[in-house]
Amino acid sequence: MFATEVRYTRFHRGAWILGAWLALSGPAMAQSEATEPSGIGPEVSELLSESSSRLRNLYAVRGDRPIWQDADSVDALVEALKGLDADGLVPSDYRPDDLQAASRAALMEGADAGTRARFELRASRTLLTALTHLQRGKVDPQRINDEWDLSIEPPSLDLAAISRALDDGDVSAAIDLARPPYEPYEQLREGLAHYREIKRQGGWPALMNVEDPLRPGDTGTEVTALRERLAAIGNDQLVAADEGYYPTIELQAPEPRVYDEALVEAVRRFQRHHLLADDGVVGPRTLKALNMSVERRIDQIRANMERARWLLHGLPESFVLVDIAGYDLRYFRPNGDTWRARIVVGQPYRRTPSLRSEITHLTINPTWTVPPTIMREDVLPKVRRDPGYLATKNLSVLSPSGKQLDPASVDWSNPGGVMLRQQAGPNNPLGQLVVRFPNDHLVYLHDTPSRGLFSRSQRALSSGCIRVEGVLELAQLLFDDTGTQANVRRLIADGKTRNVLLARHVPVVLHYWTVQPEPDGELAFRPDIYDRDDALIEALDRSVTL
Known part of the structure; x- marks a missing residue:
């Protein structure tokens, strides 16, 4: 169970989205043996001149030697393309069967040079497209998410x-060179295979929408169905063995109709993995998660493999990761430790954006200037109903130039460009500290006086910024790790509002995951609080033009 306080954990560099993307580069291809074809011929050269630079570069590192000269090499390519299904991609996007049919005409004896040339480049272009999709993703995230603000770097394929x-005839090895080389991605691949096997075996039973929640100690057929449902995803210890197979052995097996302690613990683990209150009671929310179809879970895994392909590159050794849908922040420190805390993120109608930036400074004892959206939608209606609201909330009224105004002098039906600012103090919405990083969305990490919200299992409750449990400890770590000579608690104690610049900027990434591997080997499925999965799954399944 995740403790209330933040924790230190030692994290391997292969942990979830940790580490820099492998710099893919290599020496030029060695000269081929004299028995191999010496060049691609004028027909291919002419077509190459009008092709993409990446395709031209592939043949350049080969010394202009052709690739697809026999049926075996084409067969290997076709099988490798079909195998991309294991990465959640759609093999039919790459037309493997059409490619194999075209190879018969191109490679048959007497085929003209033009046909061979067109097939040669078609096969190579198809391979490079597949490698690009595998390394950086098939879908452009900006087309399906208006709040996306992370750059996707161009592929850096090691063409040599x-x-x-x-040349070794191992197209699968070529594919492996593009796949994100991180343990979490491989765990998602394994999870995808596992859930597809569950589907092949018929999926899992749907549980009845019982009127009353199922509780520890209950008995009945509904408990048996619950046991079978949890066993389907890997809780083998919940299933009783068939005594008919072992008539002479006394078996220690659970009673399937009884909601016993083992079943309670399995339910609690399921609840934790789905960001539900882990009380061991199957109420409406837990029942809904249990009844989610295996097909839906497969699609969610595929969507998050694509998100991993977007992000698993160009990351530094040390950075702050905000996992929006998981309500989790991790600071991967330079010494290899990982500091972790629970967070509160934006409500569905005020979403926390996905972005990448750098932490530049911290604000100690911050004032709070009401953002335009919150002022328009939340504060002004309250001021119009209750003129005393401003005094109750300790909000000062300022002109656009910063001059303090008498609230009675403002026409609150049309206040113009006035600003509202709350002074530093225990009731300030930003708490005692703000961690700032440049971005167009005006979001940041901050403290909060409403610390009780961290105890909730689902925490999409803010207006877009990220509230961090134990943020004062995070701030001191940032100071220490960047060589910034400052003591957080002393600065807070003197009561002054001030900005403290970090001696070295710290990268920060805000990203959205609805499936994540857990240390116990199971996959955690989070509620899709911003309804982003469907658009991504639809885009993944949409055919591409090669």
Whole structure:
């Protein structure tokens, strides 16, 4: 169970989205043996001149030697393309069967040079498209998410290593060079295979929408169905063995109709993995998560593999990760430790954006200037109903130039450009400290006086910024790790509002995951609080033009 206080954990560099993207580069391809074809011929050269730079570069590192000269090499390519299903991609996007059919005409004896040339480049172009999708993602995130603000770097394929794998006839090895080389991605691949196997075996039973929640100690057929449902995803210890197979052995097996302690613990683990209150009671929310179809879970895994392909590159050794849908912040420190805390993120109608930036400074004892959206939608209606609201909330009224105004002098039906500001203090919405990083969305990490919200299992409750449990401890770590000579608690104690610049900027990434591998090997499925999965799944399944 996740403790109330923040914790230190030692995290391996292969942990969830940790580490820098492998710099893919390599020496030029060695000269081929004299028995191999010496060049691609004028027909291919002419077509290459009008092709993409990446395709031209592939043949350049090969010394202009062709690749797809026999049926075996094409068969290997076709099988590798079909195998991309294991990465949640759609093999039919790459037309493997059409490619194999075209190879018969291109490679048959007497085929003209033009046909061979067109097929040669078609096959290579298809491979490079698949490698690009595998390394950086098939879907452009900006087309399906208006709040996306993370740059996707161009693919950095190691064309020389890919060429060597192709010369060895090992297209699968070439594919492996593009796949994100991180343990969490491999865990998602394994999870996808596991859930597809569950689907192949018929899925899991749907539980009845019982009037009363199922509780520890209950008995009945509904408990048996619950046991079978949890066993389907890997809780084998919940299933009783068939005594008919072992008539002479006394079996220690659970009674399937009884909601016993083992079943309670399995339910609690399921609840934790789905960001539900882990009380061991199957109420409406837990029942809804249990009844989610295996097909839906497969789609969610595929969506998050695509998100991993977007993000698993260009990351530094040390950075702050905000997992929006998981309500979780992790600071991967330079010494290899990981500091972790629970967070509160934006409500569905005020979503926390996905972005990448750098933490530049911290504000100690911050004042709070009411953001335009909150002022328009939340504060002004309250001021119009109750003129005393401003005094109750200790809000000062300022002109656009910063001059303090008498609230009675303002026409609150049309206040113009006035600003509302709350002074530093225990009731300030930003608490005692703000962690700031430049971004167009005006979001930041901050303290809060409403610390009780961290105890909730689902915490999409803010107006877009991220409230961090134990943020004072995070601030001191940032000071210490960047060589910034400052003591957080002393600065807070003197009561002054001030900005403290970090001696070295710290990268920060805000991202959205609805499936994540857990340390116990199971996949955690989070509520899709911003309804982003469907658009991504639809885009993944949409055919591409090669």
